[in-house]
Amino acid sequence: MGQIVDVNDLSRSFGGKRALDGVSFRATAGQVYGLVGANGAGKTTLLKHLLGLLRATTGSVRVFGLDPVRDPVGVLSRIGYLSEERELPEWMRVDELMDFTRAFHPTWDASYARELLESFALDPSKKVKELSKGMRAQAGLIAAVAHRPALLILDEPSSGLDAMVRRDILDAIVRTVADDGRMVIFSSHLLDEVERMSDHVTMLHAGRVTLSGALDEVREGYQRTRVRFADHFDQPPVLDAALALEGGGRLWSAVHNEPLDRFQHAVSALGGEVFESRHATLEEIFLARAGRSRQPVEAA
């Protein structure tokens, strides 16, 4: 199956402040895309462009080959969306919310919606405004997935939820991909969740893509290596080969994307020795990159 999302060199400013700066992003059916970055990095702004809620200042956005601003019906009917704020009509009852959402989506799967309502133990006669935070997320999730959208977009779906409801959300992602080969784009600040659920990861920092690629390839490009220096350092020593250094005294751990032999060379120039090395976790890579480089890095 082909490419579904194609964002090319997208920039967007709000009141003179750059929210997105030359962002390119492509996504293919059957895959899960994780979007990570600090608050204000541009994740929500990027997602809103896919939904046609924002118009590109420069660059282009295509979803299903269409411009979401010019053809909102053609795009939105095939997207399921759960926003971080979970904006839902407060006055509706849960069953009314389902009927309301169904009216926009000819592909609505009523038995799937019912199954989810039951498994979440949501009371259909309850008003949206009476729902707890977790129940709101569950109701919003059903509304987002029950029409079996070709593209499911979740903006910080786990934000503020307990472990039980987070599992429901992750289940919905797995089912979307496993049952019908559809695709999911989700943003999250929970990096372990992104590491588990994503096939691809895109990291935004201050409106720019700092890292993007297949998760396994990204991960394989970065190592975390322990270093022992002959000298005692109170501050992290200047070591260009390392993206981040943690520790103190003679013992430090470095995250680096230089090959180990090159890294070792740089360390010995500082009078250090390299000890065990392993692949860095996504969280370690994220912290190392966010703390440092502004340079875009493309993974293989």
Add this chain to the structure above:
Amino acid sequence: MDISINVTDGVPIYRQIVNQVKYLVASGLLRPGEELPPIRTLALQLKVTPNTIVKAYGELETAGVVHKRQGSGTYVSEERPRLANRERQRIIEQRIDALLAEAHQLNFTADDIFRMVRERKAALDPRTTAEPADVEK
């Protein structure tokens, strides 16, 4: 199937699954001919993207640990996996390096370790002596 994923130790998730299935097969907890869970089921259980399970099962199939049946499922192979010699050696060497490092730390000599390996082997499998286990080709 009882598999646990740890995202803090830097090992890719598909590799953790591959390693644990190999272990389950090697230890007899999974027997030849038994079916592995469908991709969707295991993905739901582990809360990982289904493509990771696809990748792990693919690697296990390449390694000869499991095989797929057309339109059916994934099954533990009847024969023992035939890993390339280099791969077999690499896996064991990694374990030995870790063991020797730990032993050095705790003041055991290499001879202590050889003796203890033989003793453990005898304790785990009373039917065999301390001879090296037959290696299937």
